[in-house]
Amino acid sequence: DAGVTQSPTHLIKTRGQQVTLRCSPISGHKSVSWYQQVLGQGPQFIFQYYEKEERGRGNFPDRFSARQFPNYSSELNVNALLLGDSALYLCASSLALNKLFFGSGTQLSVL
């Protein structure tokens, strides 16, 4: 079975631009979570969705938004990019709200 897939794997943007990251969960998983990982630090929680509803939100500005689609895939949007948004963005899926399965992430570079 395919694991969690994220696209694109790498992305370069400039300050002020907007970016959309995509995540396909493991088949049958209804929950998707998004994390930001800056180099040298642990992943920081951004959002959690379950059955297309937001179930949790981390301490991130309103420039960050997400949604989950009827097929349980998800998108993370970041507006007005800042240099500090450069990071690895990780998506994780889970059956209900238990053990998380992570993708390999999207490496975002903001220039």
Add this chain to the structure above:
Amino acid sequence: DAKTTQPNSMESNEEEPVHLPCNHSTISGTDYIHWYRQLPSQGPEYVIHGLTSNVNNRMASLAIAEDRKSSTLILHRATLRDAAVYYCILRPNNNDMRFGAGTRLTVKP
């Protein structure tokens, strides 16, 4: 949020057991103790979790103190492939997972 404290780094020799400690003195009764690890250039990977009793699986063992204020992840025979950052996380019920800085484990041949 309840916090965890882990050593920044640890070293182990290959084929020897490794005990990774985690302190969580402010743990509440509904917090599950989760361990994940992150290998280089990969997303985190589930290792084990528990609530009150010690737990074993094919990857590791989790020893939980009687007062639940600390726990220890035990790798019974470290291999080079176990070199990773290990995260100890408290998770209330099944809510979102909040990671700390973790322990970087180095395994020497």
